Amino acid sequence: MTNTTDPNSTSSTPVNVSRFVRLLxxxxxxxxxxxxxxxxAIADKMVGQGRFSEMRNLRVxxxxxxxxxxxxxxxxLVIIAGGIDLSAGTAAMLCTTVLACxxxxxxxxxxxxxxxxxxxxxxxxxxxxxxxxxxxxxFIVTLGTMTIFLGIAKRLAQGSTVFVERDRIPxxxxxxxxxxxxxxxxxxxxxxxxxxxxxxxxxxxxxxxxQSVVGRQLFAIGSSESTARLCGxxxxxxxxxxxxxxxxxxxxxxxxxxxxxxMANPVEGIGRELKFIAAVVIGGGSLSGGHGSVLGTLAGATxxxxxxxxxxxxxxxxxxxDIMIGAIIIAAVTLDQYRRRRREAA
Amino acid sequence: xxxxTAQPILSMHKIEKRFGATQALKGISLxxxxxxxxxxxxxxxxxxSTLMKILSGAHSPDAGxxxxxxxxxxxxxxxxxxxxxxxxxxxxxxxxxDLSVEENIMLGQERSxxxxxxxxxxxxxxxxxxxxxxxxxxxxERKVGSLSIGTQQIVExxxxxxxxxxxxxxxxxxxxxxxxxxxxxxxxxRRLQTQGLAIVYISHFLEEIRxxxxxxxxxxxxKSAGDGLLPDISNRQIVSLMVGRNVxxxxxxxxxxxxxxxxxxxxxxxxxxxxxxxLQLRSGEVMGLFGLIGAGRTETLRHLMGLDRPTSGSVxxxxxxxxxxxxxxxxxxxxxxxxxxxxxxxxxSMSIVDNLTxxxxxxxxxxxLLNLAKRRKEADRWxxxxxxxxxxxxxxxxxxxxxxxxxVAIARVLHQDASILLLDEPxxxxxxxxxxxxxxxxxxxxxxxxxxxxxxxxxxxxMAVCDTIGVMARGRLREVRRTQDWTxxxxxxxxxxxxxxxxxx
Numbered sequence: 033m034t035n036t037t038d039p040n041s042t043s044s045t046p047v048n049v050s051r052f053v054r055l056l057x058x059x060x061x062x063x064x065x066x067x068x069x070x071x072x073a074i075a076d077k078m079v080g081q082g083r084f085s086e087m088r089n090l091r092v093x094x095x096x097x098x099x100x101x102x103x104x105x106x107x108x109l110v111i112i113a114g115g116i117d118l119s120a121g122t123a124a125m126l127c128t129t130v131l132a133c134x135x136x137x138x139x140x141x142x143x144x145x146x147x148x149x150x151x152x153x154x155x156x157x158x159x160x161x162x163x164x165x166x167x168x169x170x171f172i173v174t175l176g177t178m179t180i181f182l183g184i185a186k187r188l189a190q191g192s193t194v195f196v197e198r199d200r201i202p203x204x205x206x207x208x209x210x211x212x213x214x215x216x217x218x219x220x221x222x223x224x225x226x227x228x229x230x231x232x233x234x235x236x237x238x239x240x241x242x243q244s245v246v247g248r249q250l251f252a253i254g255s256s257e258s259t260a261r262l263c264g265x266x267x268x269x270x271x272x273x274x275x276x277x278x279x280x281x282x283x284x285x286x287x288x289x290x291x292x293x294x295m296a297n298p299v300e301g302i303g304r305e306l307k308f309i310a311a312v313v314i315g316g317g318s319l320s321g322g323h324g325s326v327l328g329t330l331a332g333a334t335x336x337x338x339x340x341x342x343x344x345x346x347x348x349x350x351x352x353x354d355i356m357i358g359a360i361i362i363a364a365v366t367l368d369q370y371r372r373r374r375r376e377a378a
Numbered sequence: 379x380x381x382x383t384a385q386p387i388l389s390m391h392k393i394e395k396r397f398g399a400t401q402a403l404k405g406i407s408l409x410x411x412x413x414x415x416x417x418x419x420x421x422x423x424x425x426x427s428t429l430m431k432i433l434s435g436a437h438s439p440d441a442g443x444x445x446x447x448x449x450x451x452x453x454x455x456x457x458x459x460x461x462x463x464x465x466x467x468x469x470x471x472x473x474x475x476d477l478s479v480e481e482n483i484m485l486g487q488e489r490s491x492x493x494x495x496x497x498x499x500x501x502x503x504x505x506x507x508x509x510x511x512x513x514x515x516x517x518x519e520r521k522v523g524s525l526s527i528g529t530q531q532i533v534e535x536x537x538x539x540x541x542x543x544x545x546x547x548x549x550x551x552x553x554x555x556x557x558x559x560x561x562x563x564x565x566x567x568r569r570l571q572t573q574g575l576a577i578v579y580i581s582h583f584l585e586e587i588r589x590x591x592x593x594x595x596x597x598x599x600x601k602s603a604g605d606g607l608l609p610d611i612s613n614r615q616i617v618s619l620m621v622g623r624n625v626x627x628x629x630x631x632x633x634x635x636x637x638x639x640x641x642x643x644x645x646x647x648x649x650x651x652x653x654x655x656x657l658q659l660r661s662g663e664v665m666g667l668f669g670l671i672g673a674g675r676t677e678t679l680r681h682l683m684g685l686d687r688p689t690s691g692s693v694x695x696x697x698x699x700x701x702x703x704x705x706x707x708x709x710x711x712x713x714x715x716x717x718x719x720x721x722x723x724x725x726x727s728m729s730i731v732d733n734l735t736x737x738x739x740x741x742x743x744x745x746x747l748l749n750l751a752k753r754r755k756e757a758d759r760w761x762x763x764x765x766x767x768x769x770x771x772x773x774x775x776x777x778x779x780x781x782x783x784x785x786v787a788i789a790r791v792l793h794q795d796a797s798i799l800l801l802d803e804p805x806x807x808x809x810x811x812x813x814x815x816x817x818x819x820x821x822x823x824x825x826x827x828x829x830x831x832x833x834x835x836x837x838x839x840x841m842a843v844c845d846t847i848g849v850m851a852r853g854r855l856r857e858v859r860r861t862q863d864w865t866x867x868x869x870x871x872x873x874x875x876x877x878x879x880x881x882x883x
Contacts, residue, residue: 239747243747243748244743244747245739245743245746245747246746248732248736248748249736251725251728251732252725252728252732255725255727256721256722256724256725256726258685258716258718258722259716259722259723259724259725259733259736260736261685261704262683262714262716262722262723262737263708263736263737263790264703264704264705264707264709264737265705265736266705322725322727322728323727
């Protein structure tokens, strides 16, 4: 018995405020990104060497951000559906390791790439099935699979780092994350192929989220699983699908990582999932499900990339970067909660 | 022994409270006297809860004054109000199941010595309080979770006594109790009166109120609609005070005729409840389900809908045994409106259009992609036809009033064009105008040949809306009769009938 509302109350609420707030809400993370970029650009002009604002640097930032962004897009789907994937970091590195090993064994490149994506999908499928069938909280399931994937990757890598000889790496794979301008594009923004691919992926994820039946269903599951059930949403199938898609994107992130460093060290995957989660959260995703957006996540991932780059340019220590990113995560969530609470009080 | 006196221990004067755009309380005054029970009556949404939340310190009033025991009473929060002598007994008990009886009673008022609890003092106090209530036999060491609901309520009352309450508020205390426990509760309340407490008693059941209370205050739309002595007013008069209109206007009649059996349920059983429920629902029939809370009405609907898995029994829809998942049920034309509007009935953070269409996205999808414009247009049409007050279909559901939310929840079942509608307390917590609209819809649906199973705890609406009424008790469907063959007293007595047969505690 909490209801004391007057039937006429809705008609008297101001109309334009909500639309404005909604716009601000979706632009919030982008606004934060603009502020961060502007801040570093000004600081760099004043005390740095002015390299931050160069196109070259933009290419570097984006190329380094792409793997985080793509995996974070998958994480966005998972988080909107009310889940979490702690295994994404080690799964991504498992994918990198699989790619490195299969290239080393002389498999064809297309086979190696398909295998890598397949391994990513299988990781996600496993998570989805365990969560859906055993009804164990996603946090616990993926905490378990996180370690399992790490173990498998270590075994594949035989306990060390897998190096791949240059001539075994196809040209397009190296160029995926190149910091040089791609040769097919003669105008700005001449950013790497991988970044374009990431933008394409983001577009597809946005369509999935906003325009598809599955998108509505995963929002429904995240905001209230019992309501979704009541409405005939197949919870198990949707969850398995969501985690599998996230798995494929983790595979893509694994390929990006390989194209960046041309080797695979399974241990480097540990903790990487937190970056993916941070990108989603900075972008307005809620760990209790039902909230999150593609634009927000992209902005969140880019903010972290810009901070890392900007600090490098200004000669600010790595430790300071960590503190800044941490503070931004907390600030983003605080702001989001404040807005949500005000909305509910209205 | 303190005799009832005319001196009020509690007075609330012209209390006002506003939430956002909603004026929840528009200047309500009431007084409670030592040794008496004041009945607070009103429909859900009339302002009872808000008023009691102000009394208990959970909200602070925008205007108005309160006096408690001759002093100005302005609690800074729930804890403060409790220390000053206000005890609340809610329908949902607020006990910690893993703590003992003693720990629960002393929770928040522990006597300690440098942070160490003084156990012997606790024990003395708890024994004293329990014996005041006539329950000295209750073992203070027992875990509260292992006690029956009725006994848990005794613990809750004991907690109020231990905090030296002057006013004890009972908010729908009997809704989850068995008949025997109700009598025990009334015995306790009479005892509390003689201990010098004033009692405020909130309930829907007028018979109950007559049994325990002396005076009444009726609230409607945040205002006081009337007050006086209970012997001076009839039940019908109280109901018209509550709804503010004639009883006939509230329940519009739509003529409809009953056809063939559509839903045939045989021996449906769950893990605990329901127990072997069999019923036949015909096209154009509105069947009411009455019973106490926990009697198994909600569970019956959930098992029918496939939300809970039946352990035995069969559900035939138009003579066919279909799949028993919610998806299959929706395909077979079944739709459920949940009693838990906030948690289950609606996806609160999603928009109206999302909620409206979630159970049937097919008309808008091609290859898994949605035609958003078409969907929005359709939602617009529904909002208009059902006069749902919203800024746009994109507005999120949690910004709507309770009545409009409930309309959206029902609209979803209409949108999916269900032919068997399971409505679980569809009018709870909403305003009178919307109630009348929902009764109208139910009648119109029946006239179109749809079948409706209508669960409610509110007898007047069941009697007015339903063609047949079944009564559930302890997980079983005891009896189904045509509505005109029931009296309210008979319905109530069947609802509590099984208590003699199988008494667990």
